[in-house]
Amino acid sequence: GENVEQHPSTLSVQEGDSAVIKCTYSDSASNYFPWYKQELGKRPQLIIDIRSNVGEKKDQRIAVTLNKTAKHFSLHITETQPEDSAVYFCAGPDTGGFKTIFGAGTRLFVKA
Amino acid sequence: NAGVTQTPKFQVLKTGQSMTLQCAQDMNHNSMYWYRQDPGMGLRLIYYSASEGTTDKGEVPNGYNVSRLNKREFSLRLESAAPSQTSVYFCASSSYHGQGYDYTFGSGTRLTVV
Numbered sequence: 001g002e003n004v005e006q007h008p009s010t011l012s013v014q015e016g017d018s019a020v021i022k023c024t025y026s027d028s029a030s031n032y033f034p035w036y037k038q039e040l041g042k043r044p045q046l047i048i049d050i051r052s053n054v055g056e057k058k059d060q061r062i063a064v065t066l067n068k069t070a071k072h073f074s075l076h077i078t079e080t081q082p083e084d085s086a087v088y089f090c091a092g093p094d095t096g097g098f099k100t101i102f103g104a105g106t107r108l109f110v111k112a
Numbered sequence: 113n114a115g116v117t118q119t120p121k122f123q124v125l126k127t128g129q130s131m132t133l134q135c136a137q138d139m140n141h142n143s144m145y146w147y148r149q150d151p152g153m154g155l156r157l158i159y160y161s162a163s164e165g166t167t168d169k170g171e172v173p174n175g176y177n178v179s180r181l182n183k184r185e186f187s188l189r190l191e192s193a194a195p196s197q198t199s200v201y202f203c204a205s206s207s208y209h210g211q212g213y214d215y216t217f218g219s220g221t222r223l224t225v226v
Binding site: 031032033034036042043044045046049051052089092093098099100102103104105107 | 143145152153154155157160162163170202206208211212213214215216217218219220
């Protein structure tokens with residue numbers, strides 16, 4: 001099965017700066033990597049994903065990159081705003097089963 | 113379109129009491145899941161149901177049972193609640209799109225066991 005490791009566990013940035021969260025995975029057969037955002041007291045929600053046939057995907061201020069050789073993928077948030085403060089989870093498919101393996105989460109603080 | 117609906121939203125139990133958390137989805141998803149999230153922690157899988165009629169243990173199944181009542185509904189039962197089960201419980205369902213699963217989560221049940 002898959003194993004997903006996420007770093008850092010906590011990240012504090014100044015408003016307007018960029019934030020990068022990195023995840024590594026173990027199963028080279030994995031080919032889909034979503035990111036979820038969980039605001040305080042709310043449910044996790046899918047914000048962006050990347051599939052193995054592309055190296056980068058952007059959606060306004062967020063982007064995700066994938067390096068299949070090194071088996072890692074990253075979430076990039078540019079021009080951070082206070083509303084970006086949340087816990088972010090990376091994920092990868094459990095290729096041995098019917099579920100997704102979540103990373104441990106990164107708590108992002110954006111200081112105004 | 114309600115998505116994933118969980119009830120109740122809040123619950124306080126005494127040690128040893130039992131209760132059932134209800135979850136229903138209206139997206140025609142095959143797979144459903146129960147997670148717990150302790151304060152400042154990640155999501156830990158309790159049980160999942162890959163399809164109607166099947167259930168499997170996740171990472172932390174002890175002290176819980178589940179029932180996949182039909183395609184829409186997946187319930188979680190605590191037979192004898194313990195303080196260690198104080199947590200926020202999330203139900204989720206997923207659709208498979210050929211390469212992986214996109215999850216939709218319910219709004220959560222905040223459970224306190226005293």
